[in-house]
Amino acid sequence: MDTLSEYIWLILVLGVLAVVLLAALVVPRLRRRARPLPPDRSSSDDLLPPPPEADGRTTDAGTAVLDEPPAGPAAVTEPELAPEPEVAPAPELERPEGAASRLVRLRQRLAGSQNVFGRGLLALLSRDRLDDDAWEDLEDTLITADVGVAATTELVERLRNRLRIEGAEGTDLRTVLREELLTLVDPTLDRTLATQGADGKPAVTLVVGVNGTGKTTTVGKLARVLVAEEKSVVLGAADTFRAAAAEQLGTWGERVGVPVVRGPEGSDPASVAFEAVRSGVEQDADVVIVDTAGRLQNKAGLMDELGKVKRVIEKQVPVSEVLLVLDATTGQNGLAQARVFSEVVNVTGVVLTKLDGSAKGGIVVAVQRELGVPVKLVGLGEGADDLAPFDAGAFVDALLEA
Template identity: 60%
Template sequence: MEIVILAVVIALVAIGAISGLVVSSRRKKQLPPSAPPSTPTITAPPAEPHVGDEAETPRDESRRTIEEVGLPTAEEAVEAPAAVEDPVVAEPAAPEIEIPEPTAGRLVRLRARLARSQNSLGKGLLTLLSREHLDEDTWEEIEDTLLTADVGVAPTQELVERLRERVKVLGTRTPEQLRTLLREELLALVGTDLDRAVRTESGTDTPGVVMVVGVNGTGKTTTTGKLARVLVADGRSVVLGAADTFRAAAADQLQTWGERVGARTIRGPEGGDPASIAYDAVKEGIAEGADVVLIDTAGRLHTKTGLMDELGKVKRVVEKHGPLDEVLLVLDATTGQNGLVQARVFAEVVAITGIVLTKLDGTAKGGIVVAVQRELGVPVKLIGLGEGADDLAPFVPEAFVDALIGD
């Protein structure tokens, strides 16, 4: 029995020794040393000021007493405060209204400028007619001179035939006699008995309505603006209708012309309906009691059908208010005979009542006046003699022919 107990004790001691060795070996397998944990930095919040603490170190400075401070009087304190206008949001200054140059005798005053560029025609004819012997070659030269000046074939033949007859009857020819003869024949060719007044009176309670047509680039919108100046100079009140909605700058350009003489411009969105704007312009002209409404139209010539539809619609809606008193066709005098092709298209589309020739100061081809009147059967009523605002003048045949042949 004692032997059994002793064996158990020895077994327990052996098991304990083995367990200690295992534990001891595990403890020797330590992890690699790691960096010691950093100590966190604690930032204390700034101390809050307490009542009575000074914000900063007091400084010695002079102080004023209440008696030394200038306070408003009781009357000043109850006055209404004066408004101070903010220059940033202030309304822009209205453009200064210009006073256009009077139209009476305007072409006569501009005659010298016209003569400088036009009288090569007259001088050329006088030189040829002054030759001692007027043979066939000379008459051919006279004919070529007239054709070069864009007088046209039929009018040129008529003029040469009449000059031949009168020179033959005249016999001897002094320079003064030749000048008188040539002046009379040119006046007969231009026409002195045509009604060249721009019709701006409707004869009813509605304003006179003038529609301006022509190809873009001929000075159509500028001419409309200058015509407004002519009418204002004659004491008429004007409303402008910017119905050329397909050219981006047309409405802005027309409005600028109107603002310079105090004429209001009715306009719409770019690409809008021209007829609608024309209708509104006449409506506003009636409401304002204006004397004249000027309507600037689009000048596209892509297809004759499209142009006919557009101008025809403008004419129809305008006539809902009253009659259309004048349709002016603007032509560039420098295009010469080529401009007659444009003139024919517009004449087929709308009933033209008068012609405006622009840029007449920059060409020696004054014969276009004769040619375009013959082609359309309507008179030249206005001519543009330059870039100035007041360079649009009523057409006076006598002054024009005198400028052609010179003094």
């Protein structure tokens, strides 16, 4: 009996162990079967890029290292655009005055400063008795006004003859004096500026003179005169010895939209003049105005250099106009300057500056007789449009303005 019990317990223990062993083997299989299948990735896998290949970098152990793929889709970054630079608005171009308004100002300005001369002449001629002393006083007045000795003698003789023939009484002295002064100033001279070159090329104007006469300012004002006449202009800054000359000319050009050709300070003036003319030809300009350095008429080297400038220009285009700028207040000294410049560069016209600041208007007559060329322009003040074409009638009328 005891032996039978022992067998039974042994069988039970073995049965329990068998059950436990069976459970250990069957349950994991059941769990694996119950795990859900992964979704079908065949379509999405086709869209993914293939895994990167090893880039050849190795670790200490010698295995290849792949670059880590980005954690997510690469962010598309737009390139930063540099801010657009602010463009300064173009300066508004000035509209120069026309010839008509300049002539009105010519008469007004001259009348305000020159009428002392005219009134003096009228006062002498209106005396009750025109004796020799009166005529000598008249001669002194004319000579003091820089008319010149020869022109003064001629004018006095004509006046004496007319009054002797016509009689002083009942004669309109103002009319007689106006007619004789107008004859002296010579209204028949051609005072027009050459603004049309040969063969369709630009007309070239060379501006010369001594230091301090206002050449560069005159060039700038002359550009305004031509722009008012609807002419296209190029300026040449051939005064390379004065640092401010090119800048000054550039300012004048900017105000009316006229290009300025310049060179380095101290460069050869002839080369700058050459480039200015070439630029004018290329741009099909109407007129090229070349500013030159001021030079003393008694300096042979400087005068020779001026001749060189003219010769270099004429390798491309003939010089149409040579304007000599004279200070009206210099009187007879200006005539000495005029003679030398005329010999070197064949002056074709005169510009008288500061004419409104002096009662010596007779310099107009003197310089014309000395050079045989007309006064073409006169400077009447500091304003931008205070350069006017010279008009003989307006000039004489201003002299005799009451």
